[in-house]
Amino acid sequence: MQLIHCPWCGPREEVEFHYGGQAEITYPERPAELSDQDWAEYVFYRDNPKGPFAERWSHSAGCRRWFNALRDTHTYRFLGTAKPGEPLPNTQRNTEVRV
């Protein structure tokens, strides 16, 4: 069981956290103006890289706050975490940012 570094609480056990899917998927400015395809991309389509991946996590059994993490999907290791709006470590990512 890994330790995950909550940007507010520090290292805590993995079981205290909830996975929240790919990070940096922002809610579209004007959903009404999107094509069905673009809207479907926002709602349903996510990257699935092997290697570093920017994700959202929530410290659900702790401070209940959300943060971003860079995690290697091959080794499961966390490469870094950051509060929302703050930069993640500048590691090369395989993820393609959408929207």
Add this chain to the structure above:
Amino acid sequence: MSRVHGYGRIDRGRMLTFTFDGRTYTGHPGDTLASALLANGVHLVGSSVNLGRPHGISAAWTEDATALVQIEKPFPEPMLQATTVELVDGLVAHGVNGQGRLADTADPARYDRKHTHTDTLVIGAGPAGLLAALAAARAGEDVVLVDDRPVAGGSLTGTEVIDGRPALGFVADVVAELARLGVRHLQRTTAFGQYDDGFVLALERRTDHLGADAPAHRSRQRVHRIRALKVVVATGAQERPIVFEDNDRPGVMLASAARDYLHRYGVLAGREVVVFTSDDAAYAAALDLAGAGARVTVLDVRDTLPREWAARAAEAGVPVHPSTTVTGTEGEERVRAVLAHGVDGSVRLPADLLLVSGGWNPVVHLFSHVRGALAYDPELGSFRPSGSLPGVIVIGAANGTLDLAGVLREGGGPDAPEAGPEPARTPTKVVWRTDGDPGRQFVDIQRDATVADIGRAVGAGLRSVEHVKRYTTIGTAHDQGKTSGVLASGITAELLGARIEDLGTTTFRPPYTPVAFAALAGRARGSLFDPERTTPLHDWHVEAGAVFEDVGQWKRARYYPEPGEDMDAAVLRECAAARSGVGILDGSTLGKIDVQGPDAAVFLDRLYTNMMSTLKVGRVRYGVMCGNDGMVLDDGTVLRIDENRYLVTTTTGGAATVLDWMEEWLQTEWPELRVHLTSVTEQWSVFPVVGPRSRDVVGEVFPELDVSADAFPFMSWRDTTLDGVPVRVARISFSGELAYEVNVNSWYAPALWERLLAAGERYGITPYGTETMHVLRAEKGYPIIGQDTDGTVTPQDLGMSWAVSKKKEDFVGKRSFSRPENHNPLRKQFVSLLPIDGRTKLPEGSQIVELCENGSLPEPPVPMLGHVTSSYLSAELGRPFALALVKNGRARIGDLVHVPVNGALVQAQIGDTVLIDPEGARRDG
């Protein structure tokens, strides 16, 4: 008796009585069941699982593959290793023939867990581990030391010399210093799994060895959850056997085990001993047993004998034969003779004990659990750590270092004490098996798996040891291949003509030794398995004879049967009371979220499908929430408390989900909104008072409150007080009847409940449970999110377009409503279903089908039109009814369909969801 005087660390002054296979024997404190059996001359323990071959005792600790026992007393426990069961007075056991037996009564023992954080965790209190713990503690680190044996010292037998004195005296001194330095030192504690970031699980056995003296308050076993910055793996090595024909016979034993039985337990496991070896270590066993009175012959595979050992053997009168291999054994329930082949041809040596040593396997399990890399070491004939892992170090025999001097250096560093002189080592000859019938050469003795089985696996085309393992089951028994794993790799490589270096070994996985589920569960059993949430009225419900149901973690009163009533009868009575007089429900489990802040209105507008910003203070609005995909997530009422404050209610089961959902949007998408969310579910208790006489009851209890329809209209709330206690009353109806939901601080809930019951007595006020609540709401076509919906249902599917704002530019889910699929005319829609026979309660979950024009079922696969989501008996309608999701249902109102029930087709008519009071005339009383 095979007990030898002058040997062993057992307490000979005390006698223990035990029963094995129906016969009574004696032993001593400090014995294991295995050592006590051997002391009594018992070698036959049980029989093998598939072939029924006799099995004995083949090792002295957890690597034993044969001596499985069933404990009957003090408490039944199946499949334990006799070599690890500590003897206590009154123990009753028998050998396992095939499979063990679980107790048919609940285990009365307690189990618990403890969390520990430390700088350094040392696993193994042998010479390497003791010194590593000492060095860390002397350097000021916080240290935890765990070891699976009853006492520290690891494989030291007591014959060694450390620092110029007997090894066990040295061990005692280190243990004492560790205690002085505050090291948390746990014996009888097996580290059975290592996980990421220095996390180790260890099982401590706390009471079994104390027998009847065990304190009643002490937990039997404890799982230690240890998080360490540094983990030192000092788990030693296990002797590796050599495979030969009939090597599974009782009386065939690892050489080191016989030495252990002598030095730990004072037991001479045989009088006529043959030692078969390809390694030096067996000579120590041979000489020790000879010194204790056995007649010993050594057969060494190697052409070159270890010079010093051979000289010592000659001195002790122990004949040593080089270049000799064992090819088989004779005997039935115990070895009678050893068949061997040497330079002079084949010989038959009478023997009652055959000791085997093929070298050593480092115990790398805990390193491998965390994906530490292993590599084959041809000198060892085994796998050892080849790479490094952050925060994990492997030392001593676990690292492949077999000489005591080297082990002490790896544990103690430059200041390590000196080992006494040891004979120079002659290289181990790596031998996996000798010549013989592969069908009787057992690789995994516990699984009855032979060289022939590996041959079949290879013949079937398997090329990976992982596949061979699964095909042959080698390494899958309780010992998880401790003695058989490396042999299986070696023999597979031989049969394939491949190199074992390239083949590798199977993956080691936790647990290192078997762990009882009870220990893993700890105290999380029964009512402590998952939190049980009860309302402040729980005791009242129990007193009233309520039958409870679980709703999430909540215990909710389902119905209150009167004498002689079943659920149907009770619910019909409760429903009738609510529709014709007055009923009262404990609705306190309803999820409640206090939404506060200047942007509360904007926030709720974005999350609900309808408009919450236009709600006036003092008013209530029903709201629906959807996901981005436009599917209904939850529903509930929203009370506007103030300009900047709302009280949002959710379904009982959806409370946490909705709060998380709101927090997610607030924190990740709209951090600029000034809104705070607080769960107040448990702070407020809620009692809906429901029925035509509810106004009388509520008016009487709250004289300051004007309960008339004009002053207190539907979908509004009012604050009042009762004896100075604030009370909030809301005109919300989940039944279609005139109803008042009375909210109060949970501290006052029982008192207020009693006041409402007292006031309602003359109207026959009837407490009702969740079942009646469901019937009442279903009669009005109100869906339960999660029962009538399943995550594929939109507000439009539910017939709730009226709850979807057309004015708001956007809200979560809105864009999905215009996806083409949402306009598919064949979407399932929410309707009612009335069985035509007026009698059949359609089972929830039933599929709905349609007959062809000729009255027969269509050809399979029969198209499914939808399914029944809710189904009840209705007191008001005098018949059963159901709610359902049906393709294109609203356009099909009046159509006849069929529902398969117990093999027959029941005809039913599709109808509107509102079955009672469609005009809504009742809600104002």
